[in-house]
Amino acid sequence: MQCLHPLARSVASKSRLRTSFRDVLGLTHRYLHTGVPMAKSAGFATCELDAEPLHRYRAGGYHPLHLGDRLKAGRYEVLHKLGWGGYATVWLGKDHDLGLPVAMKVIVSELCDENHEASMYHHVSCGPPEHPGRDKLPQMLDSFTFEGPNGVHQCLILELLGASMSSMFEKYETNRLPSGLAWDVARQVVQATSYMHDMGIVHGDLHPGNIALLNPAILGKSAEEIVASMDAPATADVRASDGERLTNHLPQYLVLPSAIPQPKSLTDCKVKVIDLGSAFLSDHHPSTMRMRCPLPYRAPEAVITSQWDKEADIWSLGCTIFALIVGYPPFDSFLFKEQELVSQWIGTFGELPSEWQGYSTLQDIDQAELDVGSLTDWLRETYYDDDRPPSLTDTDLERVGGLLLRLLQYRPSDRPSAGEILLDPLFHPHTFRVDNLARQ
Numbered sequence: 001m002q003c004l005h006p007l008a009r010s011v012a013s014k015s016r017l018r019t020s021f022r023d024v025l026g027l028t029h030r031y032l033h034t035g036v037p038m039a040k041s042a043g044f045a046t047c048e049l050d051a052e053p054l055h056r057y058r059a060g061g062y063h064p065l066h067l068g069d070r071l072k073a074g075r076y077e078v079l080h081k082l083g084w085g086g087y088a089t090v091w092l093g094k095d096h097d098l099g100l101p102v103a104m105k106v107i108v109s110e111l112c113d114e115n116h117e118a119s120m121y122h123h124v125s126c127g128p129p130e131h132p133g134r135d136k137l138p139q140m141l142d143s144f145t146f147e148g149p150n151g152v153h154q155c156l157i158l159e160l161l162g163a164s165m166s167s168m169f170e171k172y173e174t175n176r177l178p179s180g181l182a183w184d185v186a187r188q189v190v191q192a193t194s195y196m197h198d199m200g201i202v203h204g205d206l207h208p209g210n211i212a213l214l215n216p217a218i219l220g221k222s223a224e225e226i227v228a229s230m231d232a233p234a235t236a237d238v239r240a241s242d243g244e245r246l247t248n249h250l251p252q253y254l255v256l257p258s259a260i261p262q263p264k265s266l267t268d269c270k271v272k273v274i275d276l277g278s279a280f281l282s283d284h285h286p287s288t289m290r291m292r293c294p295l296p297y298r299a300p301e302a303v304i305t306s307q308w309d310k311e312a313d314i315w316s317l318g319c320t321i322f323a324l325i326v327g328y329p330p331f332d333s334f335l336f337k338e339q340e341l342v343s344q345w346i347g348t349f350g351e352l353p354s355e356w357q358g359y360s361t362l363q364d365i366d367q368a369e370l371d372v373g374s375l376t377d378w379l380r381e382t383y384y385d386d387d388r389p390p391s392l393t394d395t396d397l398e399r400v401g402g403l404l405l406r407l408l409q410y411r412p413s414d415r416p417s418a419g420e421i422l423l424d425p426l427f428h429p430h431t432f433r434v435d436n437l438a439r440q
Contacts, residue, residue, distance in 0.1 A: 169208075
């Protein structure tokens with residue numbers, strides 16, 4: 001999805017700068033990317049549509065899919081595009097064997113041999129059914145590989161879900177979720193994280209773009225009925241640049257992603273944590289795996305030492321809860337870089353642990369020259385910013401800030417487990433119910 005942050009934060013020497021980005025095009029594309037017409041170019045070809053980059057249609061890259069294409073001996077038919085990311089395109093499809101609507105995630109060929117997402121979904125399905133977090137993760141219905149002009153691809157057939165939380169921010173005039181809804185979503189995401197960690201799984205990519213609504217409006221609907229409720233597929237031909245010719249590595253046209261309409265009322269919101277493409281078993285950390293979590297949600301150990309485990313999910317969880325309440329993460333700015341992120345940490349939490357001081361990421365950062373603020377003060381300042389009508393009190397924000405401070409500890413060993421987070425009084429049904437947070 002294209003993220004549009006209404007406020008970006010930058011910490012400079014002895015100052016905090018805030019810049020409005022209401023008119024700035026976001027650069028993050030996640031599971032449900034939607035966009036507006038904009039020319040795409042790969043040098044040798046162009047397309048007048050804002051969709052996935054054409055240069056990724058090459059050997060090792062995306063598979064060129066078209067509407068009406070069928071995979072796995074005709075069983076799965078492509079009906080519409082839901083989104084795309086750096087490593088996959090996602091389509092609304094129909095399972096002709098069962099007559100059901102599905103999501104089809106087609107992964108780039110270069111990851112076919114090293115992608116463990118299917119095995120992670122299998123592992124997720126083996127846990128205790130009574131755990132409250134098990135049903136907060138999507139079901140994989142099928143997986144298979146097929147060969148195309150760009151190589152061998154893995155296709156995951158997943159249950160069809162709704163919009164991501166990051167896209168929901170823009171649906172409200174305040175550019176953030178109603179407070180009661182935000183806390184309800186936060187509770188479910190913590191439950192999902194607790195379940196994954198109990199199963200020995202590290203998600204590795206927690207953020208609002210990977211939290212999807214379970215859309216009751218599509219339950220019991222056929223694939224054709226769902227497509228009819230969406231915007232008609234917008235397409236634009238891929239054209240060869242002067243002196244070039246198109247090859248079968250490219251699709252004939254690109255399709256603009258479209259969202260499935262959401263219910264008008266979200267008072268009983270159910271969500272699932274999606275995208276296990278970066279997940280791994282905690283005791284089998286792949287030595288070649290790169291952290292894909294967006295930089296504003298990335299844990300310090302992943303940025304500074306490139307070594308991380310399940311505790312990195314806890315840091316990402318803290319940033320995600322902040323974003324659910326405010327509408328954007330605690331650390332962010334346009335054209336974000338690692339050193340700026342580290343400066344923002346220091347400006348909020350103070351100097352980094354001594355064992356990290358020798359890493360190259362910290363070069364040219366004068367930690368002593370940065371003013372140290374307060375996470376709770378920053379939460380309060382951003383929550384009350386832009387004259388957005390508040391529904392949380394100062395006391396509420398103080399308690400939420402205290403919880404986030406526990407999650408956003410520099411040292412991984414100092415962070416609570418997801419199970420311990422669920423024991424926090426904020427999540428206790430009798431002391432801090434969602435009903436106590438007025439819905440906007």
